[in-house]
Amino acid sequence: MVTHEGGGHHHAPSGFIRKYIFSLDHKVIGIQYYMLALFSVFLGMALSLLMRIHLVWPSLKFPLIPGGLMTPEQYLALVTMHGSIMVFMVLTTAPQSGFGNYMLPIQIGAEDMAFPVLNMLSFWITFVSLVVLTSAFFVTGGAPISGWTAYPPLSAMGEITGPGEGMGQTLWVVGVAIFCIASLLGALNFITTTVDLRAKGMTLGRMPLTVWAWLVTAILGLLAFGVLLAACLLLLLDRLAGTSFFIPGGLVVTDTPIVSHTGGSPLLWQHLFWFFGHPEVYIAILPGMGVASHVLSTFSRKPVFGYKAMVGALGAIGFLGFCVWGHHMFISGMSPYSAFAFSLLTMTIGVPSAIKTFNWLGTVWGGKIQFTTAMMFALGFVSLFVTGGLSGLFLAQPSIDLYLHDTYFVVAHFHLIMGVAAIFGIFSATYFWFPKMFGRMLNETIGKIHFWFTFVGVYCIFMPMHFLGIAGHPRRYADTTGVNFLAPLHPVHYFITIAAMITITAQLLFLFNFFYSMKKGDKATENPWNATTLEWSIPSPPPFDNFAGHVPVVYRGPYEFSVPGAPDDYIPQHLTPERVGKAH
Amino acid sequence: MTRKSGEQGSAAVAFTFAAFLVLFTVATVYLFVAKIWWFPPAISQFGTQIDDQFHRTLVITGIIFVLAQLGLALAIFRSRDHGQKATFFEGNSTMEFLWTLATIIMFVGLGLFGEHAWAEAHFQGAAAGAIQVEVTGQQFAWNFRYAGPDGKFGGTKPELVSASSGNPLGLDPRDPASKDDVVSPVMYAPAGHEVELLIRTQDVTHSFFVRELRLKQDAVPGMTIHMHFDALDPGQYEIACAELCGLGHYRMRSFLNVVSQEEFDKWMRDQETALQQQ
């Protein structure tokens, strides 16, 4: 056996700070991102719980609020921060920077990411952006009230447009800009590692679909976040320096003429924001699709149906994702002719999504399903993706969007797709990879209870929102008493809030399971799932350099399950041909 | 691992999962068919066109929804581990091609079908002889301006805007055309007569939304955006703001009163009389 001498990179880190705080190990960094996301998702859920409670019991008094009653601007601050924290700090971190960081190098047979220092910086810059973002709660005026979309002029003119629009909004813009930089740095690492550090035999066609998903997602991030950064820069200048990129002239706010700005375009912000914003939602979902494919195959004991088509679909979704941003702007005053073009492109992007759905079904069909919790979340993902995706077909048509735009129908759509399907991808990945990451098994019984509460619960929360939207209920309303036609919808709101309370409480089961099992779970073997990809060929948890100085060689594709004639119903990727068929 | 998911446990979970999917599908279809919370009736032909396209889309997505969820349920139930070997297949190019083609035709076809209504709303302007109403949104109210007998909208100046002194739009008293402009916090429109809206805003982005007209248009600072409608059914319809505009977004509400031509003319005359008496 030959082992390598290497540079300082090969020595195990020592000391608490080097091992756990400023670690260069992609596995530690992955866990750090995951923990950041875990904190953020519970914070985001708490914010939404407060929103739901206020909507249904508006005269309820909250502790910590002076006077007790939640004001409309406080509600809108919750809306803004809930969206921002969930989209940026949960859905853009955990699936990609969390699991991707941990598993990508291992799955391709590398010792670490290409640039470990850059990787560490990416995490800590993300952490700083979270701190800056959440600090908006604690400044005078509180958090901004312009939504995670921060449309100017509402977001561009300071406190005169509303509470929270002073320092709170500025901190939001700065925090998001910092996040852009962190994401760009992370994307550099992911793509370079995948392109240049694959082990021998790990051809592109043998990469697990998780790796493909992380690769396409990273490319999306690389090309999208620079645009958001530019937009944030211009918004910051409008706010602080008196420029007029987004603010037109002749405005009057509360009887006060605004003379310091003129000639800008609010639509310009929307174009810049959504040019980023649409790829962003694919960044949120693509890794979950990769995990779903991976987990469905593993626990159906069958190859992924249509691997090539799945890769092609990932690429098509990624590419088309840059061409459809205008569908967020049908009603914005944008040219109706471009709306037509965006609409056709958006309908087209449904095609690769449908292909993936058929192929997931094809993967499960004829299999031999092992109902592990990871598998159940993956199956749930498919159901949720179908439901959430289909409502997109309504919104993609401008004639129907004329009515449904900015109603709860949209809220239902993006929550099912992002707030649930993507989250199910994260859960599936957690239950799947926890044994590898922590060397212990999560409790499957608690996991299944968690699954059922969550699966049923999220459908109870978000399906009724479609009907709220069809009835014309606008979004971001702090109160339902201002408009008469909302009155008959109160029972629906009530149902949603109760469902939300139960579902959110059930997540505590997950939290308990997660931290309890880390210490007290059954010890995990190297390959508890009889899976095929490279992470299951190393100890649980892995050594600091993943492959203990050996470089793996890959002999086959990632989904060789139930191959006719093979002695086991799975053939690991790294097994030499002579070893297959050998009795053991 | 295979130890834990023996045939017994497998069947119970598979059945529960499949049963839930079936129940969920049935419940969802029922709720969409029963229309317990639904659109209010459309009051224009344009609105009816929108509703038709919505129904077309609902039928197609409904079919796909049912097939997909039930397909998943069936796959889960049939493929549960009951001691069989998994069937090894890596794909099927023919099926792949067929369902891709079917999806393209369905989705793009659906999209093309719906463009007609969009074209009518946006590619064509208002019909000749339409009554013009200037809609102005502000934090947090709507104001509607009619040009009056001279048919001309008078000039406005931002410095003159003062809601508290009854000049929310900042009408310039030195412009003769503005003397007969009627400004009202509620909109009146005659049934069966085309109305052209000139949608604008004083401060931030708002959105003018009337459910029964199936009409929504953002009011964008720096722009005046034209929309048009022809309401056939008299009644009072709520106008709600549909773009986050600040803390009062939820209560930025007004009314569209669709009345007979005679009532509309009378209302206009009453407004004009009140103006002259000021």
Place this chain on the structure above:
Amino acid sequence: MPGTITDEIEIIDAGHGGGTDVPAGGDDDGEGSGGGSPEMPQRAYFTVIQLGLAGIIMFFMALTSSFLVRKGLGNDWVAFSFPRILWVNTLILLASSITIQMARRHLHEDQKAAFQRWWAVTTSLGILFLAGQLMAWRQLAGQGVFLVTNPSSSFFYVLTAAHGLHLLGGVLALFYVSHRNWQRSRMSQVTATDVASIYWHFMDGLWVFLFALLYLGR
């Protein structure tokens, strides 16, 4: 039982750096001199700089399209007098691209001293460019043209500042290349100079583009 790495993994020798199927460049480039562990192919540095430039391009494209949209929008775009020093700055930057190429050539021919000299010239030219940009700002301010004076000037300041910041990063990179101890690095000195040069040329080209945009669109 299959799956344990010690039994089945074939150990390969230290020559290979990546997958067998990887496009462009194949194995470790012939950049022999010093540093770089086998598992970290020098090719990766070229990959990452190109990716980085793609990200930077998107940022500047967003600003450029904002420029074009804003200019075409209304009638409040007022031309200002283009500071003449900008022409000089452009020449300085173009010259620095030439000098950096000369430095690279000397390093490839192992003429370390010549390399350091030309590299230092390049760095100085870069600093001179940045100083010239600041002077251009001072000239504009002297005419009363500031960030908020007009959208045309707003974009001028934003674009030149953004480019200047990126170029400053480039200058710092040049310093780093000339002062780092390359024996103790995964990256080879040749790779570092080549990668830094790619970035530098790009910044040069970006400046020419922005200059044309600002001049023609002023």
